[in-house]
Amino acid sequence: MSIYLGFYGKLPGKEELSTLKQSEATQILDKDGHLIGKYYIYDRQPITYQDLPQHLIDALIATEDVRFYEHDGVDNTSLLRVFFKTILLRDKSSGGGSTITLQLAKNLFGRKKYSIFSTVINKLKESFIAKRMEDIYSKKEILTLYFNTVPFPDNTYGIESAAQKFFNKSTHKLTLSEATTLIGTLKANHSYNPRLFPERSQLRRDVVLKQMVKYGYISTARADQTMNKPIELDYQYFNHDLGLAPYFREEVKKELVKILEHYKKPDGSDYDVYNDGLIVHTTLDHKMQSLAEEAMKEHMQTLQKEYESSYGSTAPWKNNKALLNNAVTNLDSYKKLKEQGLTENQIKDSLSIKKNIELFEWDGNETKKISSLDSLQHYLKFLNAGMIAIEPTTGAVMAYLGGIDYRYFKYDHVSQSRRQVGSTFKPFVYTTAIENGMKPCSYFSTTEITYTNLDNWTPKNSDDEEDPYLNYTLEKALSNSVNTIAVKVLNKVGIPKVAEQVKKLGIIDSLSQEPAMALGTDGIRIKDLAGAYASYVNEGKAVKPYYILRIEDKNGNRIATFEPEVKETPAYSPYTRQVVLEMLKSTVEKGTATRLRTTYKLKNDIAGKTGTTQDNKDGWFVGITPNLVTVAWVGNDNYGIGFKTTTLGQGANTALPIFAKLYQKMNQDPIFDPITKSTFDQPSEEVKNDLDCKPEKRDNLLKRIFGKKKKNKKFGKE
Structure with missing residues (x-):
């Protein structure tokens, strides 16, 4: 009576029990609805009764509560057994006497300590709650509530979360073996965790199967057939630091929190990312993301060894x-x-x-x-990487690698890092030049020039070769990434015009406004670089990479929808776009990115640009295909450490292989045919004619004799 009257805590009434609410994990889905992660305090994902396969229900009842359909929440026979044997006689082998409804009451309201009477008081409190729940809910509803709240191993709550975590499938697709494995963990969710203790878990699964035979739910033959097979897990790490696309999920969470500040629930309260069971549909392609992660790991593992070996004892x-x-x-x-x-x-x-x-x-x-000092020294040696792949017409992010391992390197190189971009900036200089009337077949000398008004600054080419009488067209200069010519083109077109052109491409970071900007000395984020390069296959329009398509509440009601942010007006003319794209194709066919063809044997239509910064601190590659733009970066997080040699540290060797390996993998899967088999449009006849010239020429004898090239100039004055 004292328990009933609330002396040991108020019992929930029918009104409270009628509106049960549990915290639910927010689900992060890829563009096709595949679950790629969750945000939660308790990993819970609710489902309906129709989603529960019959053999799952049967396994639960056979194991936990064989008289479930006969009692009213409390099995009096079992309860008496518990009272006399378990409590009075201290016989722990006599069982707990708990029904499914009693367990549900415990799951929902927990237990408290009441000195030596804790077991009696908690059991009786749960009995009162269970009876009230049986008056309110049908047996089907009680089973649904139970399956949605019961704890499974690895901090997982609810059968759907457990099915997704341990078998990578929805509850309704669970096989008999999988269902009985999960039911078996209910007795002790740590001791029977199939990930940690597979043999013990399998023995417990077999006990559940025997119980099902005992009570007539399955035949002996079917049980034996299932018991002869080992448990096969397909474990999914929805842990924040593990699993697919952890950097992407973190970035989505940041965006989500900002977005939800502008929306309220129907009752006027704020949405809670961790408890409200939101459904977030993202742009990510889970299969491409998986291949990108594989490509990065394969390459970086090899590159790291070469990097350490190159330094040897002088690291x-x-x-x-x-x-x-x-x-x-x-x-x-x-x-x-x-x-x-x-x-x-x-x-x-x-x-x-x-x-x-x-x-x-x-x-x-x-x-x-x-x-800690030893640990610091250990981590200083590691190269890191970043990569993004976007749909060029919308900016939808298809793949996102913020670093090599989120557990140990939390810094996101796609959205947070601003590293010098090296020669990947040069196309913007050439774009500005073409847009302002410079002809593609304009010739510039490769010779070095010392700019006397810039502290005698002398831009040098990476190959350290100089021929004072050799001249390149813009196409050859860009495809071979000639530094001296990039600075000369910048000088001719003017820094303000280049800065304005870059701004039109969505890069709003303040630039240095110095001549060295032609060589990419400014820091730009990977995602901003991708949005700018998208313009070359998007009618000259830059895009803003985005991640979230729509947000729904737990019932599927739409909260917000998001459209691509594409520049309304082109940043440059169709003529300029076609010319520069042809130059970037030339980079792949006969320039600094030829290893895409020679080493990696890629036959896709590809344009691109490599980039390497001073002292080999940063390696870059931008890969452009008609339906995908990819930007990859590799470097050491500590800017004081670069590659020992340009041969090893150049973008063609550090960043390009990530792109190349990704495309090799995508080429093998027909699902990516719309990307891998897409082809560039042919340039106009005008563009073809304007690019039809010898890529290089040497000064004639008279010019060599009488037109000696000046090696000292003032920047801004020809």
Whole structure:
């Protein structure tokens, strides 16, 4: 009576029980509706009774509550057994006597401690709640509530989340073996976790199958057939740090939080990303993303070995004391200790304490007993990467790699990092020149010039070769990424015009307004670079990469829909677009990106641009196909460390292979035919004629004798 009257806590009434609400995970779906991740406190994803296969229901009842359809929430026979045997006689083997409805009450309202009477009080409280629930809900509704709230292994709540996590499928597709495996975990969701303890889980699954035979739900033959097969998991990591596209999911979450600030629920309250069971449809292609991650890992694993080998015993992360000391002062742990007033020696002693730390390695992580200083030195050696692939007509992001491993490298190189873009900036200079009347067959000397009004700055070409009498057309200069000519073209067209052209392409970051901008010394985000390059296959219109298509509430009601942000007016003329695109095709056919053809044997229609920054700090590649624009970057997060040689560190060797390997994989799958088999439109006759000239020419004898080239000039004055 004391429990009924609420002396041990108020019992929920019928009104509260009629409006049960549980926190639900927000689901992140790719463009085709595949689940790629969740945001949650408790991983819960509700379903309806119609989604529950009969063998799943039968397995639950046979194992947990054989008289489910006969009792009114409390099985009195079982409860008496519990009272006399379990409580009075302390016989733990006699069972718990709990019904499905009682378990549901426990799942929904939890348990509290009441000294030595905890078991009795909690059981009786659950009995009152269970009876009230049986008065309100049908047996089908109780089963649905139960399956939506019951805890499974790995912090997973509800059968749908468990099915997706352990078998990568929806509940209604669970086989008998899969269903009984999950039901088997209910007895002890850690001890019978099939991921951690496969053998123990399989034995428990077989117990469930025998229970189903015992109570006539399946035949002995079917049970034996199932028991003869091992459990086959298809485990999905919806953990924030693991699984497919973790950097993309983090970026989507940031966008989602901002968007939801402008929307309210029907009752006027705010939406909660972690509890309201929202459904977020994104632009991502889960299959392309998977292939992109494979391509990146395959390449970076090999490149990292070559990178470390090239330095050998002279590696800066081992020998450069100034670099190491600077890196230490940037550590969060160092800053916290400094704020506490510790001296440099005290901080060093604290950071030198050894402890077990799991370290990232491409060949497999390993745990070592090392200090924070040792860990810092370990991570300084790693190259990182970023890549984005977008649909050029809309900006829809199809694949997104923010780094090499989100668990250890949280910094997102697609949306956060602004690295020098090197020669990938040059097409914007040439675009401006063509748009302002410069002819594609204009010739420029390859010779180096010292600009006396710029502290005697002398741009050099990467091959260190100079022929004072050799001249290239714009096409050859761009396709071979000639630095000296890029600066001369910038000088002729003018910095303000180039800056304005770049702004029209959606790159709104303030540029240096210095001559070196022609060589890509400004930092630009990967996603902004992709949006600008999209213009070359989108009628001259730049796009803004976007991630979210629409947001729905848990019932599928639309909250918000998003359209592509495409520049209304072209940034340049159709003539300019065609000319520059032909130049970028030439880069692949006979310029700095020819290894796409020679090494990787790609036959797709591809235009592109490589890029390498000073001292080989950044390697870039932009790959353009008619229906996909891809930008890849590789470098060390510590800007004090570059590649030892240009041969190893050039964009054609560091970033291009990620694109190449991705396309090799996509070429093997017909699902990507609309991308991989797409072809460029033919340029107009005018463009063909204007590009029809010798790619290079040498000065004639008279010009060599009487027209000696000046090697000293002032920038801005021809």
